[in-house]
Each structure stands twice: as structure tokens, then as C-alpha cells.
Amino acid sequence: MMTNDMIDLPVRRLGLAEPGDAALFRSIAVEAPVSVEVGGIGYAVMMATPADLDDYAVGFALGEGLVETPEQIGRIDAHAIEGGWALRIWLPPERNRIALERARKRVSESSCGLCGIENIEEVLRPLPAVTARIKTGRRAIAAALAALGDHQPLGRATGAVHAAAFCAPDGAIRLVREDVGRHNALDKLVGAMARAGIDPATGFILLSARCSYELVEKTVRAGCPMLVTISAPTSLAAERAAAAGLTLVALARTDAALIVGDPHGMIA
Known part of the structure; x- marks a missing residue:
């Protein structure tokens, strides 16, 4: 069976510490190149799971600063092409100009979030201050x-696969x-929330991932006051969270969690 998010692959189980060789099927996640086009211009190629692509398009456009609200997106088209998927985002002329300028600066693209950025100053440009507050706790x-x-x-x-909640x-x-x-x-989460009218300022984001600086930046730009990750943060993630006033909790497991920063005392 194959869907946009997983396929059943025939594999052979090899017994190591215990016996039990067997032929079986294993569900594996689909990973495919997704070509993101904005206003007919090639903008990026991302390796992604080609499900919920409408949500991804909205979240990507918001995160890249191509739009300020989902309503500024005119149309989204997503369909399979030879070797991958095409995701086409159509914007009004004034937003297309922004996308064209950004596309000119990109020499290549990857999920690292750095490729195509021209200098370190641009990477470390100040983030907007987190102004939302919630009351939460352990x-x-x-x-x-x-x-x-x-x-x-x-x-x-x-x-x-990773999850964002x-x-x-x-x-x-x-x-x-x-x-x-x-x-x-x-x-995808940010895009789905925007389409559903859910305000990121009213809760917190939980990620089943290492906390890299890009995830901190996406959370801050979405307007969410708190980020919880299951794995550890990088030094730059911790620094950027502190500078923006984002409450950051890492290494969150069933027995304990690490408060990296809680500048507004939101965690009781």
C-alpha cells in the first residue's frame, strides 16, 4: 500500500540477540523532493513528506515572510510530478515582488535554513520580541x-517522522x-493553525525534535510564547530564545524537563 505519507516495503527481519528471521512488510515514511514555486518562480526544493501540503505552503510562506496573513495567498496548487511534487503558491503582485527578491538571494536551499543567506548578519538579525503570555506548568x-x-x-x-503539536x-x-x-x-503546524484560525499566542508548541535555532525562530515569528522540545537545544537556539523572550523547555521527558529560559515566569 502507498499513500502520500507512507508505503509498505517488503523487508527481511534478521534475528540478532534473539532468533526469528522472517519476511515481512514494514511501513516507512515517504520522503520526496517538494519543489516550492512562488508566483511561477522556483523558490526552494525541500525534502518533505508530501502530505498536508496546503498547510505546509501557508506555514512556509508565513515563516519566510512572503505573506503576513494567510489571506494574502491567492491560491495553492499541489500535485505529483516526475520524481517528486510541485507546490505552487500564488500571491498578489505586491507580495510577489518580495518573493522575487528573496529568490534572487538564494543560491541553493536545504532544510537547514541557511543556504542562500548571504551573510552572518542576516542570519543573526534581531527577532521580534515575544509579547504573548500564558499561565502553564509542569x-x-x-x-x-x-x-x-x-x-x-x-x-x-x-x-x-517528527511531530509538531x-x-x-x-x-x-x-x-x-x-x-x-x-x-x-x-x-505545517503553523500553516494549519493559521488556516483554522487558532492563535499561536494562546498556548505552547511541543516538538519531537532537537531544538535548533531555526525552530526557535519559527516559533517566535509565529507569535507563540513557549516552545517545548523532547531533545536538547543548541547554543544558538538558547541564545536566540533568550534574546526574543521565548520561554524554552528542552529535554522534556516523562520524568523531568529542563527549563532553558522562562523570562516571564509563565511556568508554575
């Missing part, structure tokens, strides 16, 4: 962590998106 973080697995059908089936202050999970790329999963 019980909410624990509740979200405990519930996350129930919202990861692709993750349970394949064991090979938006959680209410009490830890209730409101929305989840999955992808082979942690950046893509977060873009």
Missing part, C-alpha cells in the same frame, strides 16, 4: 508529552502535524 507539559503519541499515526506506523496552556493537544523533517512539521 502538569501541562507532562500531560502534553503523555498524549503526544496518540496524535502521531504516521510516527507510530513508521518510527521515522500545538497545546493549550493546560497541556491539551489541539493540533498536530507530522513530517520527516522537523522544520517541515513545524511549518
